[in-house]
Amino acid sequence: MDLRMRFFGGIGLTISAIYVVRWLVAALALGFPLFLAAQDGPGNPVKGDATALEKGRVLFRIHCASCHGIDGSGGRGPSLTTSSVREAKDKELFAIIRRGIPDSEMPSFWFKGQDIQAWQVIEALRSLSPTSEIPSAGNAESGKQAFVQAGCVTCHAVQGQGGRLGPDLTRVSRSRSVEHLRQSIRLASAELTTNYQTVTVKTLANQTVRGILLNEDAFTLQMMDTTERVLAFHRKDLQQARHDAASLMPDYPREALPDALLDDIVAFFFEIGSH
Amino acid sequence: MILVRYLTTLLAMAGSIAVAWSQVSYSDILSAQNTPGDWLTYSGTYNSWRHTTLSDIRPENVHKLAVAWMFQPPASQDRFEATPLVKDGWMYFSAQSNRVFALDARSGRQIWSYVRRLPGSMNLCCGRVNRGLAILGDKLFLATIDAHVVALDAKTGRVMWEVKAADYQKGYTFTGAPLVVKDKVIVGVTGGEYGARGFIDAYFAESGKPAWRFHTIPGPGEPGNETWAGDSWKTGGAPAWLTGSFDPELNLLYWGIGNPGPDHWIADRKGDNLYSNSVVALDPDQGRLTWYFQFTPNDAHDYDSTLIPVLLDADYAGQARKLLAVANRNGFFYLLDRTSGEFLRAKQLTRVTWAKGIDKTGRPIPNPEAVPTATGIDVCPGVLGATNWMSPSFSPVTNLFYLTLHEACRRHFGLPQEFEEGQSFWGGAHQKIPGSPEWGALRAVDPLTGETQWEFRYPHTAFAGVLSTSTGMVFSGDGDGNFFAAEGRSGEILWHLPTGGSICASPMSFAVDGRQHISVASQNALITFALPKDR
Numbered sequence: 001m002d003l004r005m006r007f008f009g010g011i012g013l014t015i016s017a018i019y020v021v022r023w024l025v026a027a028l029a030l031g032f033p034l035f036l037a038a039q040d041g042p043g044n045p046v047k048g049d050a051t052a053l054e055k056g057r058v059l060f061r062i063h064c065a066s067c068h069g070i071d072g073s074g075g076r077g078p079s080l081t082t083s084s085v086r087e088a089k090d091k092e093l094f095a096i097i098r099r100g101i102p103d104s105e106m107p108s109f110w111f112k113g114q115d116i117q118a119w120q121v122i123e124a125l126r127s128l129s130p131t132s133e134i135p136s137a138g139n140a141e142s143g144k145q146a147f148v149q150a151g152c153v154t155c156h157a158v159q160g161q162g163g164r165l166g167p168d169l170t171r172v173s174r175s176r177s178v179e180h181l182r183q184s185i186r187l188a189s190a191e192l193t194t195n196y197q198t199v200t201v202k203t204l205a206n207q208t209v210r211g212i213l214l215n216e217d218a219f220t221l222q223m224m225d226t227t228e229r230v231l232a233f234h235r236k237d238l239q240q241a242r243h244d245a246a247s248l249m250p251d252y253p254r255e256a257l258p259d260a261l262l263d264d265i266v267a268f269f270f271e272i273g274s275h
Numbered sequence: 276m277i278l279v280r281y282l283t284t285l286l287a288m289a290g291s292i293a294v295a296w297s298q299v300s301y302s303d304i305l306s307a308q309n310t311p312g313d314w315l316t317y318s319g320t321y322n323s324w325r326h327t328t329l330s331d332i333r334p335e336n337v338h339k340l341a342v343a344w345m346f347q348p349p350a351s352q353d354r355f356e357a358t359p360l361v362k363d364g365w366m367y368f369s370a371q372s373n374r375v376f377a378l379d380a381r382s383g384r385q386i387w388s389y390v391r392r393l394p395g396s397m398n399l400c401c402g403r404v405n406r407g408l409a410i411l412g413d414k415l416f417l418a419t420i421d422a423h424v425v426a427l428d429a430k431t432g433r434v435m436w437e438v439k440a441a442d443y444q445k446g447y448t449f450t451g452a453p454l455v456v457k458d459k460v461i462v463g464v465t466g467g468e469y470g471a472r473g474f475i476d477a478y479f480a481e482s483g484k485p486a487w488r489f490h491t492i493p494g495p496g497e498p499g500n501e502t503w504a505g506d507s508w509k510t511g512g513a514p515a516w517l518t519g520s521f522d523p524e525l526n527l528l529y530w531g532i533g534n535p536g537p538d539h540w541i542a543d544r545k546g547d548n549l550y551s552n553s554v555v556a557l558d559p560d561q562g563r564l565t566w567y568f569q570f571t572p573n574d575a576h577d578y579d580s581t582l583i584p585v586l587l588d589a590d591y592a593g594q595a596r597k598l599l600a601v602a603n604r605n606g607f608f609y610l611l612d613r614t615s616g617e618f619l620r621a622k623q624l625t626r627v628t629w630a631k632g633i634d635k636t637g638r639p640i641p642n643p644e645a646v647p648t649a650t651g652i653d654v655c656p657g658v659l660g661a662t663n664w665m666s667p668s669f670s671p672v673t674n675l676f677y678l679t680l681h682e683a684c685r686r687h688f689g690l691p692q693e694f695e696e697g698q699s700f701w702g703g704a705h706q707k708i709p710g711s712p713e714w715g716a717l718r719a720v721d722p723l724t725g726e727t728q729w730e731f732r733y734p735h736t737a738f739a740g741v742l743s744t745s746t747g748m749v750f751s752g753d754g755d756g757n758f759f760a761a762e763g764r765s766g767e768i769l770w771h772l773p774t775g776g777s778i779c780a781s782p783m784s785f786a787v788d789g790r791q792h793i794s795v796a797s798q799n800a801l802i803t804f805a806l807p808k809d810r
Contacts, residue, residue, distance in 0.1 A: 062651070062688050062704045114398065114699055191709070217755035218733045219771060243712070 044090040046119045056124030059117055063109055072128040074177030076191065077106065081128045093122050104175065105194050136178050136267040138260065143268030146261045155249065158272060164228050165212060165248060167193050173266075173273030181266045185257070188249035198244040199223050204237055212248065216241070294364035294379050294787070296430055299410045301457055303362075305523055312786035314361045317407045317452035318666060319783060321521040322586040325668040326743045327784035331791035331806060333746040337760045337770045343792060343805040344383030348376065353402035354779055355796035358452070358666070358740075360410055361785035366794075367429065368801055369405045369452075373419045375427060380787045383803060387432040393421055397443060398697060400468040406517070406664070406780075407452030409460055411480045418449030418462040424478055426460075436483035440464065444697050446471045451517045451581075456528060456559040459486050463515025467533045467579065470510035470700035475519075475530055475555075477562055487562030491515055491532045491550050499549035502572075507544035510694045512536030513551035517581040517664055521559065522597070525614060528559040529586070529599060533579035538658075539647040539689040540575075540702025547572035552580040554601060556616060566616030571605045571639065575647055576629055576687060577658045577705075578605040585669050585676065586613060591723060600722045602667055602678040604660030607633060608725040622725025624662075624718070625682050626655040647689030647703050657685025658705040659736060666740035666781035668749060669722065673763040676722040677741040677749050683713035717741065717751050719766060729766030733757075740781025742793070750793060752778030758795055758802070774802060 046052035061070065067077030074080070085093075097118045100108035109118065147153065155166035162168075172181065183190065192198065199213040201221065211225035221233045221241050226248065235241065252262070299315055307313065307320045311328045318325050332340060346368070353371040359378075360367045366380040373391035378384065393403070397420070409416040414426040414435055421443040426435040440462065441447035446469020453462045459477040466473060473491035478484065491513040493499035500508055512535050519530035535544060535551035552571040555564055571578045585600045591610070599613035606627035610620045618637030630639035645654050659681045667678040688703040707713075715737035719728040739752035743763060752758040758778060759771035776798025784793045794803045 058649075058690055059704075062706065066706070066709065116698075216734050217773070218731070218753055218757055218759075219768075219773075245710075 044094075044119050044122055046116065046123055047090075049123070052116075052120045053123045053127060055117070056120030056122070057127070059121050060124045064121065067105070069177075072125070075180050076176065078175050079177055080125055081130055083130075085125065086130060090119075090122055093125065094118055097121060136263050136270055138263030138265070138267035140264070140267040140271035142261070143264030143266070143271075146257075146265050147268055150252070150257065150261075150265075152265075165224060165226065167196060169269060171273050173270040178266055178270075181269060182262055185252050185262060185265065187251050188247040189245065189251070192245075192247055196247070198246060198248050200240075200242045200244055201233060201238050202240040203233075204239060206239075210244075210248070213243070294381060296365055297363045298413050298429075299362050301411065301455070304411075304455060311784070312361075313363065314359065314783045314785050315410060316360070316454065317358055317409070317518040318520070318583060321523065322669075323520040323583050323666070324585065324587075324671070324743070325666050325741065325781065325783070326670055326745070327791075328745040329784055329786055329791040330744070330746050331786075332744065332748070332760075332793065334748060334762055334769055336806060337748065339806050340760070340770055340772075340793075340804050341807055342772075343803045345803070346376070346378060346383040346385075346801040347799060348374070348385075348388070350799040351403075353404050354777065354798050355801060356404045356780050357407040357796060358781050358783050359794055359801065360408055360415075361783075361787075362410065364787040365429075366785075367408050367410065367415055369408050369417060370799075371405055372403045373405060373417065373421075375408065375415065375417055375432065377429070377432060380785060380792070380803075383801070389427055389432040389434075391417075391419055391421075391423075391425065393419075394443070397421070397448075398446065398469065398699065399448060400465075400699065401450070404450050406450055409453040409455045411455040411458075411460065414480060416453045416455070416460045416480070418451060418453050420448050420450065422447040422449060422464070424449070424453070424460065424462055424476070424483070426480070426483060438478060438483045438485070440476050441466075441471075441474075445469070446697050446700075449516070454518050454521065454528075455480060456521050459559065461519065461528065461559070463517065463519070463530060463581070465514045465516040465533075467512035467514040467516075467536055467577075468538060468699050468701060469512075469697065470536050470694045471512060471514065472509060473513040473515050473533065475515045475557070475562070477559070489555070489557055489562040489564070491555070493549065502546040502549045504543065504545040507548075510536060510700065511544060511548060511551065512538075512700075513548070514579075515581060516579075517583060520584045520586050520599075522586055522613060525597065526558065526560070527565055527613070528557045529584040529613065530555055530557065531579075531581040531584060531601070533581045534574055534577045537692050537700045537702025538575075538577045539687050539705070540691055541573055541646065541689070543691065543702075545573070548574070552578055552605070554580060554584055554599065554611070556613070568609075568611055568616045568618060568637065570601075570603050570607070570609060570637075573641075574605075575645070575689065576605075576654055576656075578603070578629075578656075578660060580604065581664065582662065583666050585667060585722070587669055587671075587722060589674075589723060591619060598722070600669070600676055602662050602676070602680070602720075604656070604662060605629070605639070606656045606661040608676075608720060608722075609637070610722065610725070620723075620725060622720075624680060624720075624725070626684060628653075628655040628684070647687040649688065649690055651686045651688045651706075653684055653708050653711070654687050655684035656681065657683050657708075658687065659683045659685070663738060665738050665779075668741040668743040670743035670745075670747075670749070670763055672745055672747050673719075673743070674721070675719045675728055675763060677717065677719050677743060677751070677763075679737050679739055679741065679751060680716050680718050681713070681736045682716070683736055684708055684711055715753060717749070717761065717766075719749075719763070728764075731761060731766050731768065738777075738779040739795075742782040742784060744784070750782045750795070752782070752795060752797070754778070756797060758782075758797065772804075774798075774800070776800060
């Protein structure tokens with residue numbers, strides 16, 4: 001098969017105007033209540049099917065576990081074992097799996113055009129052991145102060161205030177587990193966040209500029225430097241352009257940030273993220 | 276008398292001021308290299324060089340190249356992947372979802388369009404894409420995503436005949452451009468991810484009557500069937516979804532064959548799995564196999580070898596040879612003797628971990644640790660392949676072979692899977708390896724040695740093909756939307772245009788009104804370039 005970059009998000013726009021008109025006429029002819037019922041969806045067609053559950057677990061391990069954890073308890077992605085997921089309707093989960101979540105790191109899973117696989121994954125999701133999100137042990141108010149005092153706001157915004165070099169952390173607790181947040185603060189370079197690739201360029205005038213990559217192609221490179229200047233280069237004006245494995249964010253070992261303060265900062269994220 | 280003279284003058288004038296439609300004969304295609312103003316078959320000529328001898332556009336003036344026109348029909352899911360055909364100023368272009376357009380090649384204005392109504396729901400691995408058309412006489416040939424072959428009246432777009440080649444509900448589709456050879460139109464099927472049994476079909480161009488079918492997996496009792504354990508041959512894939520090449524002197528058709536299925540689970544299909552991942556040489560009149568060469572026996576990584584076989588003649592090891600060169604998805608560049616299929620040489624193109632090398636007979640030395648498991652293994656090249664369907668080019672001016680390559684390792688999972696008709700049959704899955712860098716490049720290699728001459732890198736993988744010119748240049752593009760010209764010997768970039776859409780198609784060249792043009796598809800736009808008239 002030929003694999004290409006796919007844009008999964010778009011729903012097919014191939015339906016002609018005639019089809020739309022016909023569809024509307026048909027819907028009206030059938031009566032609107034029926035139409036609304038159809039929109040509500042039939043639920044999971046493989047509900048209670050043991051084989052489907054097994055297939056779904058395999059698919060989950062391949063496609064979901066790297067972010068949501070092998071047991072669904074979260075990591076880079078949020079926990080899927082909480083009540084908000086358990087209480088979600090099948091069709092809502094189906095829509096998220098197939099379309100992804102815009103402006104988030106949750107991609108769409110098209111499963112080679114096979115709806116059945118998305119339903120199998122939902123069946124596996126339903127089988128996860130329920131847990132409640134373990135709240136951070138810290139004090140959010142103290143965490144807020146520590147967040148400011150440690151200089152985090154230089155690069156990170158919360159609630160509209162702060163820098164642009166790092167991700168906005170206002171809602172970070174909705175997509176990261178407590179443990180993942182703790183680890184990310186201790187050792188940011190362990191995993192660079194999508195869209196925050198560190199880049200270093202050296203101009204023909206021997207100037208070295210470091211920052212985050214905004215975009216690049218074979219001829220140009222766009223970046224934000226550490227003073228938040230947005231710079232657009234032609235590669236011909238650069239001696240070198242390098243992706244760095246290390247994050248711009250410094251590590252925060254225990255000596256720099258005691259465990260108690262770390263817990264406080266994480267608690268602060270959960271506090272502001274819950275609003 | 277005066278009236279007749281007047282009409283004659285008018286008609287003569289019409290020849291120069293209007294685009295007049297004309298037919299395409301088999302001898303036109305045979306001698307396509309002598310009429311570079313036309314582009315009559317997918318790769319330009321039967322040897323699949325994708326090379327133009329038009330010489331208006333040269334290294335010293337290419338910086339003046341400008342957009343002459345763009346064609347953007349209503350956008351559709353997926354994107355343009357086709358190479359247009361041109362005959363006497365008429366352009367024929369196929370788009371995804373089985374749409375065909377005839378255009379005035381001077382202006383890009385539409386003359387007619389055809390659309391084939393498709394089923395609402397289809398199981399497809401890779402979208403409703405189409406890569407091009409074939410033409411003979413007054414007919415255009417489209418191989419459809421719902422597994423039909425359709426002949427259209429090239430003048431009007433009306434359907435002249437259509438035949439059902441296979442059942443799309445069983446996973447069979449067509450995405451490639453057909454190839455016309457003599458009085459037949461030849462098509463290869465997809466379905467390697469759906470447990471289809473691949474085939475190459477020939478139909479009589481005039482009537483649509485079936486001429487022959489070559490099963491890419493031999494049936495019981497036929498040589499090669501024993502290379503499939505048990506009944507695995509029935510669902511073994513081995514599709515043929517691109518366009519082949521043809522040597523009229525040897526009367527041999529060369530066609531690349533795709534991956535065996537299920538893609539990543541090999542325990543249930545032990546054996547070499549012939550003729551998956553091979554190139555086959557067929558007699559184009561009867562469809563009989565003359566020879567084959569298998570690149571990747573018992574493949575576990577979706578290393579389709581459907582890639583375009585490039586035919587060239589050269590002295591090799593002191594002997595004049597008819598050669599066949601393929602840049603393969605499995606990470607190696609191969610050179611074969613196309614008379615006999617004899618293996619001559621393989622050279623590694625990219626990072627390779629699935630094999631430890633290639634032995635003297637051309638057979639890979641497998642790495643037993645590179646077999647996909649339930650927990651996943653990292654393998655190079657990954658499922659994208661070292662290259663893919665985008666066309667390479669051979670330039671007789673630089674004697675170099677140009678290809679777009681991927682450097683992308685992936686994590687492959689292998690899992691047993693029960694076959695269900697019409698459902699995808701991967702036997703596992705694949706994903707990106709977190710933190711593993713991936714990039715693309717245009718690479719120039721010496722086809723006789725496989726040695727790299729130069730490379731131009733892109734930060735992302737790309738699916739754009741290559742056109743070479745007799746003025747010593749190559750044109751190609753990338754996934755970021757740049758279309759560019761490079762000097763063919765050095766790789767120096769001479770010109771580029773950001774098109775703003777991903778280029779997943781192969782460029783071509785034609786002439787109209789005596790001026791050379793270059794066309795390439797970018798996302799949902801067909802862009803045609805020419806030098807300004809006042810050059």
